[in-house]
Amino acid sequence: MATLKDVAKLAGVSVKTVSNVVNGYDFVKPENRKRVEEALASTGYRPNLGARNLRRGRTGFLGLMLPELSIPYFGELAGLVLQAAQEHEWNVLIEQTLGTRERERNALSALGPHLIDGAIISPEALHTNDFEDLAPGVPLVMLGEHVVDVPIDHVGIDNVQAARIAVRHLISLGRRRIAAIGAHPQRHTAAQRLEGYHSALAEAGLAPVPELVLPALRYHRANGAEAMAHLLALPEPPDAVFCFNDLLAIGALRAAAERGVQVPSDMAIVGFDNNEESAYSLPSLTTIAPDKAAIARAAVDLLRRRISGGSDLEPEDVQTPFSLEIRNSTIA
Amino acid sequence: MATLKDVAKLAGVSVKTVSNVVNGYDFVKPENRKRVEEALASTGYRPNLGARNLRRGRTGFLGLMLPELSIPYFGELAGLVLQAAQEHEWNVLIEQTLGTRERERNALSALGPHLIDGAIISPEALHTNDFEDLAPGVPLVMLGEHVVDVPIDHVGIDNVQAARIAVRHLISLGRRRIAAIGAHPQRHTAAQRLEGYHSALAEAGLAPVPELVLPALRYHRANGAEAMAHLLALPEPPDAVFCFNDLLAIGALRAAAERGVQVPSDMAIVGFDNNEESAYSLPSLTTIAPDKAAIARAAVDLLRRRISGGSDLEPEDVQTPFSLEIRNSTIA
Numbered sequence: 001m002a003t004l005k006d007v008a009k010l011a012g013v014s015v016k017t018v019s020n021v022v023n024g025y026d027f028v029k030p031e032n033r034k035r036v037e038e039a040l041a042s043t044g045y046r047p048n049l050g051a052r053n054l055r056r057g058r059t060g061f062l063g064l065m066l067p068e069l070s071i072p073y074f075g076e077l078a079g080l081v082l083q084a085a086q087e088h089e090w091n092v093l094i095e096q097t098l099g100t101r102e103r104e105r106n107a108l109s110a111l112g113p114h115l116i117d118g119a120i121i122s123p124e125a126l127h128t129n130d131f132e133d134l135a136p137g138v139p140l141v142m143l144g145e146h147v148v149d150v151p152i153d154h155v156g157i158d159n160v161q162a163a164r165i166a167v168r169h170l171i172s173l174g175r176r177r178i179a180a181i182g183a184h185p186q187r188h189t190a191a192q193r194l195e196g197y198h199s200a201l202a203e204a205g206l207a208p209v210p211e212l213v214l215p216a217l218r219y220h221r222a223n224g225a226e227a228m229a230h231l232l233a234l235p236e237p238p239d240a241v242f243c244f245n246d247l248l249a250i251g252a253l254r255a256a257a258e259r260g261v262q263v264p265s266d267m268a269i270v271g272f273d274n275n276e277e278s279a280y281s282l283p284s285l286t287t288i289a290p291d292k293a294a295i296a297r298a299a300v301d302l303l304r305r306r307i308s309g310g311s312d313l314e315p316e317d318v319q320t321p322f323s324l325e326i327r328n329s330t331i332a
Numbered sequence: 333m334a335t336l337k338d339v340a341k342l343a344g345v346s347v348k349t350v351s352n353v354v355n356g357y358d359f360v361k362p363e364n365r366k367r368v369e370e371a372l373a374s375t376g377y378r379p380n381l382g383a384r385n386l387r388r389g390r391t392g393f394l395g396l397m398l399p400e401l402s403i404p405y406f407g408e409l410a411g412l413v414l415q416a417a418q419e420h421e422w423n424v425l426i427e428q429t430l431g432t433r434e435r436e437r438n439a440l441s442a443l444g445p446h447l448i449d450g451a452i453i454s455p456e457a458l459h460t461n462d463f464e465d466l467a468p469g470v471p472l473v474m475l476g477e478h479v480v481d482v483p484i485d486h487v488g489i490d491n492v493q494a495a496r497i498a499v500r501h502l503i504s505l506g507r508r509r510i511a512a513i514g515a516h517p518q519r520h521t522a523a524q525r526l527e528g529y530h531s532a533l534a535e536a537g538l539a540p541v542p543e544l545v546l547p548a549l550r551y552h553r554a555n556g557a558e559a560m561a562h563l564l565a566l567p568e569p570p571d572a573v574f575c576f577n578d579l580l581a582i583g584a585l586r587a588a589a590e591r592g593v594q595v596p597s598d599m600a601i602v603g604f605d606n607n608e609e610s611a612y613s614l615p616s617l618t619t620i621a622p623d624k625a626a627i628a629r630a631a632v633d634l635l636r637r638r639i640s641g642g643s644d645l646e647p648e649d650v651q652t653p654f655s656l657e658i659r660n661s662t663i664a
Contacts, residue, residue: 033441061425068411070608075407079400082428091425093393096414109365221612254612276402280553280586282614 011039062090062303063119065107067099071219072275073245073292074122077143080296081120088304090117099124099218101186118303125186139306141299145188151315153302155295157322159189162288163196165324166242166270169286171204173330175240175268179212181227181252182219182244193244193272212238216248224251232259239267240330246271246278249285253329268330283328294320343371394422394635395451397439399431403551404607405577405624406454409475412628413452420636422449431456431550433518450635457518471638473631477520483647485634487627489654491521494620495528497656498602499574501618503536505662507572507600511544513559513584514551514576525576525604544570548580556583564591571599572662578603578610581617585661601661615660626652 004022008015013032020028021036028036062085066074078094085092093116097103104126118139131150141153170178180197184190194213201208214230216223224243228251231237243249249271253263261267263283271278274289298318306313336354340347345364352360353368360368394417398406410426417424425448429435436458450471463482473485502510512529516522526545533540546562548555556575560583563569575581581603585595593599595615603610606621630650638645 030441069401069414070404070408070411072402072404072407072609075404075410076402078407078426079402079428082401082426093423094410094414094426096411109362221608225612250609250612254614254616257614276553277404277582277609280557280582282586282589284586 007036007039010042011035058117058307059115060089060091061116062092062300063095063107063116063121064092065095065097065104065119065121065123067122067124068096069094071247072277073273076276077122077292077296080293081299084296084300088300090300097124099187101125101127101130105130117307120299120303124189139303141302141306143295143299145192153306153315153317155298155302155318155320157290157295157320159192160196160199162272162290162322163193163242163244164200165196166272166288167197167200168204169324169326169330170240170242170268170270171200171206173240173264173268176206177209177212177236177238177240178206179214179231179238179241180244181214181216181224181231181241181248183213183215184217185215190244193242197242216244219245219247221247221251221254224248225255226251228252228255229259232256232261237267240269241267242270244272246273246275246285246287249287249329250277250281253281253283253285264328264330264332270330274325278325279327281329283332286327286330287325288322289325290322291320339368339371342374343367390449390639391447392421392423393448394424394632395427395439395448395453396424397427397429397436397451397453397455399454399456400428401426403579404609405605408608409454409624409628412625413631416628416632420632422632429456431519433457433459433462437462449639452631452635456521471635473634473638475627475631477524485638485647485649487630487634487650487652489622489627489652491524492528492531494604494622494654495525495574495576496532497528498604498620499529499532500536501656501658501662502572502574502600502602503532503538505572505596505600508538509541509544509568509570509572510538511546511563511570511573512576513546513548513556513563513573513580515545515547516549517547522576525574529574548576551577551579553579553583553586556580557587558583560584560587561591564588564593569599572601573599574602576604578605578607578617578619581619581661582609582613585613585615585617596660596662596664603661606657610657611659613661615664618659618662619657620654621657622654623652 004015004018008018013036017032018036021033064078064081069075069078082092095107097107104123120141120143122143141155143155145156145159167178182190183194198208214227216227224247241252243252249269252269256263256267263269271285271287274287278285278287298320302316336347336350340350345368349360349364350368353365396410396413401407401410414424427439429439436455440462452473452475454475473487475487477488477491499510514522515526530540546559548559556579573584575584581601584601588595588599595601603617603619606619610617610619630652634648
């Protein structure tokens with residue numbers, strides 16, 4: 001088995017230079033890097049990352065568990081997490097769960113301290129007792145909603161309050177028959193946004209109308225279009241809709257346009273997430289805008305704190321800011 | 333240092349069960365998995381992934397280098413690459429380059445056989461000689477466009493032909509003053525799509541009009557809106573625009589709507605990528621639709637072939653299919 005010294009001798013550089021290449025430092029001259037890499041290849045020396053990071057007491061990897069990268073909110077968030085992790089020399093392994101409890105449980109139980117230093121998880125359907133099977137010793141930060149009764153670091157926005165503000169905005173515009181699209185019995189976020197919706201109706205003295213609360217199996221554009229088609233076929237359609245994410249709202253916008261329904265005059269629509277596309281839809285979409293960069297930074301900072309501070313620290317609950325972006329889907 | 337046997341004894345399970353947990357197999361009973369993980373943690377045994385994969389002759393990681401996850405095309409593609417890689421038990425490390433040559437070079441030279449088994453790269457700005465610094469021994473597959481003179485496995489679509497088909501479609505609708513948005517002197521893809529645009533004009537006997545070819549610094553919605561505003565301010569605006577990606581086209585749609593320009597009657601618009609949002613824009617977007625799942629599968633398959641077959645294999649150039657999705661931005 002070749003040693004670092006063998007590689008250095010073959011490459012005609014110092015052991016330190018070989019070590020720098022192996023450790024992925026940036027300041028190695030390109031010609032030296034090339035000679036070292038060639039020497040590494042020809043000697044068969046494989047100074048694996050695991051061994052290097054073990055010396056530093058870490059694997060060098062973070063896990064990021066999220067539903068789907070093709071959902072713009074998660075694509076944008078993942079990009080920001082990668083940036084924040086890179087600043088602390090972590091590579092990020094991404095696991096897609098499709099938001100199903102089964103895949104989320106598998107991802108959780110596969111996370112071990114032999115693989116990652118910590119994980120950022122954005123669960124949709126996990127139950128409290130799914131965490132009992134969790135590998136000990138892996139710091140976790142949970143994004144999105146707070147699964148009850150699990151003492152774990154958490155970053156998110158106040159979903160109840162955000163939904164309340166979205167619906168209050170519709171009420172302030174004189175809307176009285178306000179629908180909600182996105183109810184889902186297994187999704188924690190859905191329950192919180194529904195609570196905010198009901199709470200805003202109640203404080204305005206508006207009675208809840210069960211037929212105006214529509215479920216969505218998934219939170220994709222097609223689900224929003226389908227739900228809006230259903231609402232528009234009611235004997236008395238709503239005059240406004242709060243959608244639990246922007247994709248549902250984009251689908252709803254399209255279904256309204258196909259039926260000649262004017263947005264916002266006939267129907268005001270509010271979304272949630274402030275995806276980049278929502279500033280460009282026609283009409284542009286009023287939406288709740290979470291500060292995604294703040295979420296990504298807070299998650300990585302909480303992991304760093306726990307990795308260096310140990311498992312005895314009290315779990316923290318970081319609430320990141322959000323705003324209501326008012327655009328043409330509610331005010332022409 | 334604890335051994336696998338110590339861990340098995342402490343957990344009260346077989347060495348095989350410990351090994352299964354360490355190797356991340358799924359079929360371990362949750363209660364056994366939990367006991368093993370606890371024993372692993374309490375003995376301090378860290379059977380690092382590197383060591384395991386070294387026995388299998390691999391690191392267990394693929395690299396995926398792309399511009400930005402927040403660009404829907406790359407978010408969708410990354411999700412599909414993760415799926416294809418997972419089927420062969422690879423975890424994927426994603427590097428965002430923002431499409432700049434500097435960051436792409438850094439990502440290339442940081443790729444080493446100690447870190448990854450292979451990499452899938454989607455370069456925007458790399459030059460042929462950037463590959464000279466490349467670590468030897470890391471199989472690469474290039475996506476998107478083919479950087480000239482580098483003998484490397486490649487997956488992509490025929491960008492010249494796709495652009496030609498998009499512009500022929502506009503010509504077939506009677507459009508004669510056809511603009512292009514997305515020219516960029518350092519982007520290979522841009523050069524190919526521009527070539528297809530010019531070739532379609534030439535075969536229809538239409539003279540190129542330099543003022544109708546607009547550059548885009550980045551391929552974001554804002555760049556498309558800005559370029560369309562410029563075109564609409566010309567003394568003689570175009571009657572059609574071919575945008576080099578869907579985001580540019582979505583921005584162009586919005587800029588047209590803001591100025592009361594009717595799409596498609598006053599102005600037909602074609603995009604490129606078939607992002608999910610393009611079926612939902614108002615009007616929906618006619619666009620070139622690459623088969624992204626085929627691209628992801630082909631890239632992983634080429635890596636598998638090269639990893640098992642060695643570096644002596646001739647580079648392959650896999651062309652994946654595409655179609656023209658005709659929607660309401662060209663035909664009402």
